[in-house]
Amino acid sequence: MNYNIKKWIGILVILLLALGIAICIGAGLGAVSISPITTAKVLTHHFLQIPWLSSWSEMEKTIILDVRLPRIMVALLAGFALASAGVIFQALLRNPLADPFVIGVSSGAALGAVIAMAFRLPANYFGLSTIPIFSFLGGLGTILLIFTIAQTKGRIQSTTLLLAGVIVNAFFSAVIMFLVSVIDADNIQRFMLWMLGHLEIVESKSLIVVSLFLLLGWLVLWIYSRHLNVLSLGEESALQLGVDVERTQKIVFVAAALISGAVVSISGIIGFIGLMIPHIVRSFVGSDHRILLPAAGLSGAIFLILADTVARTIIAPTEIPVGVITALCGAPFFIYILRSKKWRGF
Numbered sequence: 001m002n003y004n005i006k007k008w009i010g011i012l013v014i015l016l017l018a019l020g021i022a023i024c025i026g027a028g029l030g031a032v033s034i035s036p037i038t039t040a041k042v043l044t045h046h047f048l049q050i051p052w053l054s055s056w057s058e059m060e061k062t063i064i065l066d067v068r069l070p071r072i073m074v075a076l077l078a079g080f081a082l083a084s085a086g087v088i089f090q091a092l093l094r095n096p097l098a099d100p101f102v103i104g105v106s107s108g109a110a111l112g113a114v115i116a117m118a119f120r121l122p123a124n125y126f127g128l129s130t131i132p133i134f135s136f137l138g139g140l141g142t143i144l145l146i147f148t149i150a151q152t153k154g155r156i157q158s159t160t161l162l163l164a165g166v167i168v169n170a171f172f173s174a175v176i177m178f179l180v181s182v183i184d185a186d187n188i189q190r191f192m193l194w195m196l197g198h199l200e201i202v203e204s205k206s207l208i209v210v211s212l213f214l215l216l217g218w219l220v221l222w223i224y225s226r227h228l229n230v231l232s233l234g235e236e237s238a239l240q241l242g243v244d245v246e247r248t249q250k251i252v253f254v255a256a257a258l259i260s261g262a263v264v265s266i267s268g269i270i271g272f273i274g275l276m277i278p279h280i281v282r283s284f285v286g287s288d289h290r291i292l293l294p295a296a297g298l299s300g301a302i303f304l305i306l307a308d309t310v311a312r313t314i315i316a317p318t319e320i321p322v323g324v325i326t327a328l329c330g331a332p333f334f335i336y337i338l339r340s341k342k343w344r345g346f
Contacts, residue, residue, distance in 0.1 A: 004288075008285075011291065011295055012295065012298070015298040016298065022302045022306055023043070024036055024039050025305075025306065027043060027064045027068045027069055029309050030316065031317040032063060034060050034063065041055060070202065071199050071308065074266055075199050075304045077207075077301075078264075078273075079277075079300035079301040080301040081217075081259040081262065082263065083273055083274060083281075083300025083301075083303075084293055084297040085099070085105075085259055085274050086098070086099045086100065086273065086274025086277060086278045087292055088255075088256035089102075089103055091231065092228070092249060093162045099273075099274030099275040100256075100257075100274050101269065101274070103260075104146060104165040104167075104168035104169040105143065105165075105257045105261050106139075106260065106264050106269045108138045108141060108172055109135040109142070109260075109264040109269075110176055110268075111176055111179075112135040112139070113132075113134060114179045115134055115138070116131045116134040117191055118182060132206050133265075136213075136265040139264060142168060143253070146161065146168055147250070147253075161253070194268040195268060195269055196269070196323040197270035197323025198268055198319075198321040199308050209262075210263060210266055213259060217255040217258045217259035217262070220255040221259075224255075227243050227252075228248075228289040229288060231245065268323065271326060272327060273304060273330075276329065278296050279337065280299070307322055307325040307326055308322045311324070
């Protein structure tokens with residue numbers, strides 16, 4: 001077996017074990033703390049059908065499986081998708097500060113959610129909650145708008161794409177602030193929590209739909225991981241090596257934007273994961289996107305699960321929006337990237 005493959009398998013196994021530990025920590029900690037051993041027993045009994053002797057109460061089982069685990073699953077999906085999208089945007093735009101928020105996808109998804117709240121649309125369509133549906137459609141519409149703005153003579157330049165994202169982000173933010181001013185008082189608090197990133201228990205149908213979008217989009221990204229390795233050398237070099245640059249850019253950008261919009265529709269706007277995690281993971285595993293993409297995704301899931309655990313427990317029983325925790329970690333990291341000579345040659 002190739003040395004790199006052995007190394008990659010080892011990295012992924014370690015990250016999967018760390019993810020399992022993070023899930024146990026998140027499921028055990030909260031306003032009511034449950035011991036790590038009991039938490040692990042309940043989870044392994046539920047998922048693996050391991051016949052432990054019954055050593056937990058029905059209340060503990062309910063708290064772990066019905067209250068905390070669904071929220072952990074939302075954090076897992078959101079962290080995985082946002083970190084993966086951050087890897088893609090940074091590679092595609094060759095910019096160390098690119099992430100789903102900068103590109104404008106997050107603000108587009110937020111605009112869709114605000115429209116659903118401001119116009120008091122029906123509670124659900126086709127059995128799915130209205131807000132996630134409109135949030136996802138907002139993210140999808142943002143992708144089409146950015147591509148329309150960024151196209152010049154049928155071609156898309158990376159720099160133009162980034163600037164188009166910044167412009168759309170600024171415009172949508174202004175529209176959001178206007179709509180917030182006309183939202184009734186009952187919905188303002190709900191919206192503000194959503195804007196700050198507040199993981200809530202999501203309907204199983206919505207979670208399944210988002211999971212399918214994430215799986216399909218991520219597989220497309222991984223299939224194109226070799227092309228991303230070549231694109232990181234520059235568009236001219238990629239063309240010389242036989243990569244269809246424009247086609248690859250479109251497919252990869254749409255896939256990354258779709259998985260971002262899908263998870264933002266259920267988690268709200270959670271910043272900095274797409275910025276921080278790719279940089280940290282890249283320093284350990286290197287820049288080969290075949291391993292960087294899954295490693296960053298798993299690391300993002302671990303980070304967001306632990307961040308949400310902190311948000312739920314630091315001043316329990318009061319909860320802090322998880323976006324506040326990620327911002328407190330991400331803002332200093334952002335400054336570090338700007339100041340560090342290490343990243344100026346990205």
